[in-house]
Amino acid sequence: MKHFFMTLTLLITFSFCLSFVTESNATDRGEYPNQSLLVETSELSELMRNSDTVLIDMRAEGYTDGHIPGALWFGGITALVNGEHEVEHYLVDAADFQQLMRTVGVNQDSHILIYDDGNGLGASRLFYALNLYGHENSAVVNGGFAAWAAEGYPVETDGDIPAPGNFSAEVNEARFCDVSFLTQNLERDDIVILDARSPEEFSGEEQRSSRSGHIPGAVNLEWRNFVQIGEDVPYFKSADEIASLLEEKGITPDKEVITHCQTNVRGSHAFFTLRLMGYDSVRAYEGSWFEWGNREDTPVSGE
Secondary structure, three states: OHHHHHHHHHHHHHHHHHHHHHHHHHHHHOOOOOHHHEEOHHHHHHHOOOOOEEEEEOOOOOOOOOEOOOOEEOOOHHHHEOOOOOOOOOEOOHHHHHHHHHHOOOOOOOEEEEEOOOOOHHHHHHHHHHHHOOOOOEEEEOOHHHHHHHOOOOOEOOOOOOOOOOOOOOOOHHHEEOHHHHHHOOOOOOEEEEEOOOHHHHHOOOOOOOOOOEOOOOEEOOHHHHEOOOOOOOOEOOHHHHHHHHHHOOOOOOOEEEEEOOOOHHHHHHHHHHHHOOOOOEEEEOOHHHHHOOOOOOOOEOO
16 A cells, blocks of 8 residues: 555656646647547556556566556566467467456456557557457557656556456457458458558568468558657657548548458557547457468468
C-alpha cells in the first residue's frame, strides 16, 4: 500500500509540472475518430487513479532498469507466442491468453493501458490479442516509454505483484481471419487486404518464406507510415495524415479490412491504427505471410 501511494504521488506531481508538453503534442496531432484508444503520457496519472486501470509494460527488457510507476511487466511479445503452433509467432490460444491476463491482474472490467519502447509494435500486438479474445476496453500509450522518458517523467525500478484477475477470454469471430476465410473472400469488392510489410517484401524482392510476393489484390501500406519513425519519440502521425494515407490506398471505412504482415506483429500495428481511425470492421490474418507464403495451395502475386 505504501508503494502504491508513493507511485501515485510521483505520477501526480510530475504530470502537473510537465503536462503542458504532451498536451501541446496531442493538440498538434488532432482528434482521432476513436481518440480513447490512444492515451497521452499526460493522461496517465489521472487514469491510474481509477481502481479498474491496469498499466502493462510490453517491452522485452528494461523493466527493472526503470518503468512507468505502477506498470506491470508482461514479458514482451514473446510472451504471447504459441510455441507449439506450426506458424511462427502465432498467438497463444484463448485458454493460455486468459491465464496470462489473470496473472497480471486483469479483470473483466479492467481498463487496460499498454506501452512499449515507443514504436507501438508491442503495445499493438497485445491490443489486438485483447480484441481477438473479447476485451476491447484497452488503449495504447502514444510514444510509449520513449515519450515518458523524453518528457522527463519519473520512473521506478521495483514493482508490485498483482492479485490474480478474473479475466475471461472468448474468441471474437469478427476479429478473426484464417486461410479459409481469406481464400473464400479474395474476390469481394467490399474487402481490402492491407499488407503492412515493407515494399520490398510486398514486391517479392525480399523473401522471408518459401515463396515471395503478396496476396492477390492486397494493397501495401507499411506500418512505419503511421508513426514518426526517425524522430526522437515515434508518436503516431496526425489523424489527417493517417486518413490521407489510407484514402490514397482505397482503404475506406465502408469496407472490411484484413491486416497482415509476416507474423502479424506489424499487422497488429495496422489493426490498431485502423481501430484508432474509426474503422469498426477490421480483422487480422494471424497466419500472415509466414503461413500464406509457405503453402503450395495459396495464390501469390509478384513471385
